[in-house]
Amino acid sequence: MSGRAVTITEVARHAGVAVSTVSYVLSGKRAISADTRRRVLDSVRTLGYHPNAGARALASRRANVIALVLPLRVGMHVPVLMQFATSVVTAARQYDHDVLLLTADEGPDGIRRAAASALVDGLVLMDVELHDTRVPLLRDLAEPSVLIGFPADTAGLTCVDLDFARAGALCVEHLAQHGHREVALLGAPAVVYERGTGFASRTWEGFTEAAAAHGLTGVALPCEETFEQVAAAVGELLDARPGLTALVVHNEAAVNHVLGALRQHGRRVPQDIEVVAICPDDIAERSSPALTSVLIPAEEVGRQAVRLLMDKLEGRTVPEGTLLRPRLTVRDSTAASGR
Amino acid sequence: MSGRAVTITEVARHAGVAVSTVSYVLSGKRAISADTRRRVLDSVRTLGYHPNAGARALASRRANVIALVLPLRVGMHVPVLMQFATSVVTAARQYDHDVLLLTADEGPDGIRRAAASALVDGLVLMDVELHDTRVPLLRDLAEPSVLIGFPADTAGLTCVDLDFARAGALCVEHLAQHGHREVALLGAPAVVYERGTGFASRTWEGFTEAAAAHGLTGVALPCEETFEQVAAAVGELLDARPGLTALVVHNEAAVNHVLGALRQHGRRVPQDIEVVAICPDDIAERSSPALTSVLIPAEEVGRQAVRLLMDKLEGRTVPEGTLLRPRLTVRDSTAASGR
DNA sequence: CCCCATTGTCGAAGCGCTTCGACGCTCTCA
DNA sequence: TGAGAGCGTCGAAGCGCTTCGACAATGGGG
Numbered sequence: 185m186s187g188r189a190v191t192i193t194e195v196a197r198h199a200g201v202a203v204s205t206v207s208y209v210l211s212g213k214r215a216i217s218a219d220t221r222r223r224v225l226d227s228v229r230t231l232g233y234h235p236n237a238g239a240r241a242l243a244s245r246r247a248n249v250i251a252l253v254l255p256l257r258v259g260m261h262v263p264v265l266m267q268f269a270t271s272v273v274t275a276a277r278q279y280d281h282d283v284l285l286l287t288a289d290e291g292p293d294g295i296r297r298a299a300a301s302a303l304v305d306g307l308v309l310m311d312v313e314l315h316d317t318r319v320p321l322l323r324d325l326a327e328p329s330v331l332i333g334f335p336a337d338t339a340g341l342t343c344v345d346l347d348f349a350r351a352g353a354l355c356v357e358h359l360a361q362h363g364h365r366e367v368a369l370l371g372a373p374a375v376v377y378e379r380g381t382g383f384a385s386r387t388w389e390g391f392t393e394a395a396a397a398h399g400l401t402g403v404a405l406p407c408e409e410t411f412e413q414v415a416a417a418v419g420e421l422l423d424a425r426p427g428l429t430a431l432v433v434h435n436e437a438a439v440n441h442v443l444g445a446l447r448q449h450g451r452r453v454p455q456d457i458e459v460v461a462i463c464p465d466d467i468a469e470r471s472s473p474a475l476t477s478v479l480i481p482a483e484e485v486g487r488q489a490v491r492l493l494m495d496k497l498e499g500r501t502v503p504e505g506t507l508l509r510p511r512l513t514v515r516d517s518t519a520a521s522g523r
Numbered sequence: 524m525s526g527r528a529v530t531i532t533e534v535a536r537h538a539g540v541a542v543s544t545v546s547y548v549l550s551g552k553r554a555i556s557a558d559t560r561r562r563v564l565d566s567v568r569t570l571g572y573h574p575n576a577g578a579r580a581l582a583s584r585r586a587n588v589i590a591l592v593l594p595l596r597v598g599m600h601v602p603v604l605m606q607f608a609t610s611v612v613t614a615a616r617q618y619d620h621d622v623l624l625l626t627a628d629e630g631p632d633g634i635r636r637a638a639a640s641a642l643v644d645g646l647v648l649m650d651v652e653l654h655d656t657r658v659p660l661l662r663d664l665a666e667p668s669v670l671i672g673f674p675a676d677t678a679g680l681t682c683v684d685l686d687f688a689r690a691g692a693l694c695v696e697h698l699a700q701h702g703h704r705e706v707a708l709l710g711a712p713a714v715v716y717e718r719g720t721g722f723a724s725r726t727w728e729g730f731t732e733a734a735a736a737h738g739l740t741g742v743a744l745p746c747e748e749t750f751e752q753v754a755a756a757v758g759e760l761l762d763a764r765p766g767l768t769a770l771v772v773h774n775e776a777a778v779n780h781v782l783g784a785l786r787q788h789g790r791r792v793p794q795d796i797e798v799v800a801i802c803p804d805d806i807a808e809r810s811s812p813a814l815t816s817v818l819i820p821a822e823e824v825g826r827q828a829v830r831l832l833m834d835k836l837e838g839r840t841v842p843e844g845t846l847l848r849p850r851l852t853v854r855d856s857t858a859a860s861g862r
Numbered sequence: 863c864c865c866c867a868t869t870g871t872c873g874a875a876g877c878g879c880t881t882c883g884a885c886g887c888t889c890t891c892a
Numbered sequence: 893t894g895a896g897a898g899c900g901t902c903g904a905a906g907c908g909c910t911t912c913g914a915c916a917a918t919g920g921g922g
Contacts, residue, residue: 189639191908202872207910214911215869234639238580239908242877247577249642252624262602273626277633282642285591285624287612294616300528300573302878303588303621411779411811437809440750444783470776472750530878541902546880553881554899578878581907641908 190233199227210235241302248281250493251304253295253318255288255311264436264464264480268310268332271486279494281305292321299327306493308332308486312343314380328496330489334382334505342496344488344506348383348462351478351510352390355432355460358476358512360398362458364430367395368421369404370442371434377406387434387462401427407435407442414441415448422449430518434462443471459517473516481508529572538566549574580641587620589832590643592634592657594627594650603775603803603819604649607671610825611647618833620644631660638666645832647671647825651682653719667835669828673721673844681835683827683845687722687801690817690849691729694771694799697815697851699737701797703769706734706741707760709781710773713745726773726801740766746774746781753780754787761788769857773801782810798856812855820847 196203201220208214209224216224227233241247252272254265273283284304286294295318298304305327309318312333322329323340331343352369359367369391371377372384388404395402403425407417422428433439439461443453451457453473461468461477468477485508492502535542540559547553548563555563566572580586591611593604612622623643625633634657637643644666648657651672661668662679670682691708698706708730710716711723727743734741742764746756761767772778778800782792790796792812800807800816807816824847831841 189641189908192910193908203909204873204911205871208871211910214871217870220870232639234636236581236908237640237642238577238586239877240910241577242575242581242879243908243910245877245910249623262605266601266605269624270626273624274628277629282637283624284588285608285612285622287609289613290616297573298621300571301576302528303576410809411782415811440779440783443750444779444786447783448786470749472754528878531880532878542879543881543903544901547901550880553901556900559900575878578907579880581909582878582880584880584907 189236190231192233192235195224195227195231195233198231199223245302247302247305249284249304250276250281250490251284251286251295251298251307253286253307253309263466264482265310267464267480267482268486271483272308272490275487275490279490281490281494292318295321296325299325306330306497308489308493312382314382314385328493330493330496332485332489334386336380336382338504341504342492342502342506343504344485344492345383345508346480346485346510347507348386348510349390349393350507351462352387352392352432352434353394354478354510354512355462356391356394356398356400356402358460358514358518359430359432359458360394360400362430362518364400364458366401366425366427367403367430367432368425368428369402369432369434370407370417370438371404372406373408373435374406384434391432407433407438409435409437409441411441411444414438415445418442418445419449422451428457430458430460432460432462436463436467439463439467439475440471453517454519460512461517465513468513468515471517473519476513476515476518478510478512481511484508528575529570531572531574534563534566534570534572537570538562584641586641586644588623588643589615589620589829590623590625590634590637590646592625592646592648602805603821606803606819606821607649607825610822611829614826614829618829620829620833631657634660635664638664645669645836647828647832651721653721653724667832669832669835671824671828673725675719675721677843680843681831681841681845682843683824683831684722684847685819685824685849686846687725687849688729688732689846690801691726691731691771691773692733693817693849693851694801695730695733695737695739695741697799697853697857698769698771698797699733699739701769701857703797704739705764705766706739706769706771707764707767708741708743708771708773709746709756709777710743711745712747712774716745723773730771746772746777748774748776748780750780750783753777754784757781757784758788761790767796769797769799771799771801775802775806778802778806778814779810792856793858799851800856804852807852807854810856812858815852815854815857817849817851820850823847 192203192206196206206224209216209221252269276283286298307329310332312331312335314336316335319335331341333345334343371388376384391404392402433442446453453459459475461475463477465479468475488506495502531542531545535545545563548555548560591608615622625637646668649671651670651674653675655674658674670680672684673682710727715723730743731741772781785792792798798814800814802816804818807814827845834841
């Protein structure tokens with residue numbers, strides 16, 4: 185039971201210097217002689233001093249905390265969100281910031297409250313919709329923010345994301361190289377498209393355009409997430425398009441159901457049909473066969489988001505949009521090179 | 524762009540009262556006449572006042588923030604963690620607290636830092652191991668804490684969790700009622716047991732003891748999470764135990780692979796073999812067939828953890844261990860009533 | 863050799879809030 | 893009718909930190 189906490193005053197007394205000197209040693213905002221610095225740091229260590237966060241925030245007008253706003257909605261793949269979240273926390277710590285977790289139940293009010301009370305210095309928002317209700321709020325907030333994902337109108341905002349259009353195209357190109365002439369995209373559940381979730385639509389568009397550009401027949405379909413529905417959809421698709429030889433799956437929750445359904449319909453992967461997924465690596469590796477995939481670089485997205493936010497906090501100007509280049513990893517599900 | 528934030532002084536001036544009066548209206552810690560209260564609240568509303576969190580924390584020695592410590596380790600099922608996390612946030616908000624997210628990369632130092640700097644008033648820890656390195660730290664921290672999960676020695680701690688032993692037993696009892704004589708448990712990956720994760724072991728024990736108590740032959744096995752490994756394990760199990768007619772699966776990531784493997788081995792569920800899972804409802808419902816399951820009541824666990832923490836913050840004494848009763852939901856995978 | 867710039871340190875003034883003690887009222891009851 | 897008990901409000905003293913201006917002490921250039 186550590187009694188009352190050690191204050192900067194006690195450190196100053198112990199080191200035989202003024203309180204302000206201790207503060208300057210710790211912040212490095214003024215030159216301090218090597219000797220004094222050493223004495224102060226020794227005292228800090230022996231007393232086990234930790235600056236009081238509230239006092240620091242009050243005096244410096246900086247909380248050293250950023251908010252991570254993650255609404256949890258239907259159709260989002262949770263593990264990916266979690267990867268974003270942890271990478272945001274890790275990156276924030278590297279800038280000596282902590283992360284406050286805000287969820288959807290409070291709605292925009294929660295954001296406003298956290299910002300207005302100076303609880304946080306800035307915000308990172310995840311799972312952004314094309315027409316997100318939080319966006320107008322962000323625009324008239326004094327605190328800077330960064331969005332993971334792109335809304336329809338990015339004017340005045342800062343957004344980061346994987347270049348999903350490119351990702352969709354990349355899958356098509358890979359399949360085109362393998363000689364396929366007819367390909368299909370199994371995407372997110374219909375509700376996700378209806379809601380206007382940017383990354384789903386952009387993948388769809390990237391897929392469609394690339395298919396056209398490479399002279400392939402490409403069909404894109406939403407894809408639900410129960411085994412039954414997936415199996416039915418896959419069955420219909422195989423019946424309707426006998427020439428179909430390759431599949432792009434952009435739905436983490438359904439990807440294993442798709443493989444199960446193909447198995448059930450007697451199609452071997454990759455011999456009868458090749459499959460490319462857009463999903464985290466662990467899912468791709470854990471599937472059977474292991475899936476050629478474009479991964480969501482969650483760790484990098486989170487890191488970039490924090491970096492951009494820190495830049496804004498320092499008053500630097502940052503680009504409105506930052507798109508990360510997708511990379512495709514070839515695994516067993518498209519192992520047959522050429523056909 | 525809201526300029527500088529509104530302070531309590533401005534509210535006081537606007538309402539024509541003293542600063543302390545505004546404070547008392549807002550905290551309710553002293554009686555205030557109905558008239559004054561109304562005037563103050565009006566001013567608060569028209570000026571859009573939000574108390575400065577840092578100043579409040581400094582003066583009241585209460586940050587109104589709790590830490591949520593979630594190490595992310597191999598073998599943990601992420602969506603469940605996320606459910607815990609959101610329910611903790613929601614519950615905390617109901618007590619007017621916010622949630623600071625702490626992850627593993629800083630290790631115990633992160634916990635110590637957040638506590639010592641008065642960033643947080645208390646802690647909720649998730650994913651607790653039997654011999655968790657964070658536990659000794661918690662014992663000599665001035666700040667109260669609550670663990671989600673039980674370490675080996677709970678003395679001086681406060682722990683909440685689903686009663687996993689009971690959950691394991693419940694599955695066995697359900698299967699016993701259905702007339703099964705030989706049952707198996709497919710559990711977590713081996714590494715989880717080796718690490719000494721309490722809930723996995725306790726389910727295992729509950730399963731084993733209940734099987735013995737009901738005179739069933741019960742075998743328990745770890746279960747990896749790639750389709751290949753699961754399929755192999757299931758195959759061996761079916762070969763080794765021809766009399767096996769029921770399965771308990773306690774592994775969210777593997778549960779669909781298990782169903783896939785049974786399908787592959789020509790076993791129909793529930794006609795040839797019945798399956799009970801311990802997993803979130805959404806997974807159980809999304810499987811084919813829908814699985815009879817004992818769900819992890821993540822929402823309730825999170826809520827209880829916060830409630831206990833708030834009780835401790837108020838100085839109330841709370842029980843060392845709180846075990847939540849599991850409930851079994853019957854679905855299609857054990858629909859055949861009796862055999 | 864003197865002046866001025868630089869370096870290192872200090873003291874004090876807040877930052878915006880909570881909380882304590884004080885004080886003037888208005889009632890109540892003897 | 894006067895003492896005592898609330899009730900409602902105020903002023904002021906911090907909470908622990910950052911930061912600004914001041915000021916010795918030192919050193920370099922004219």
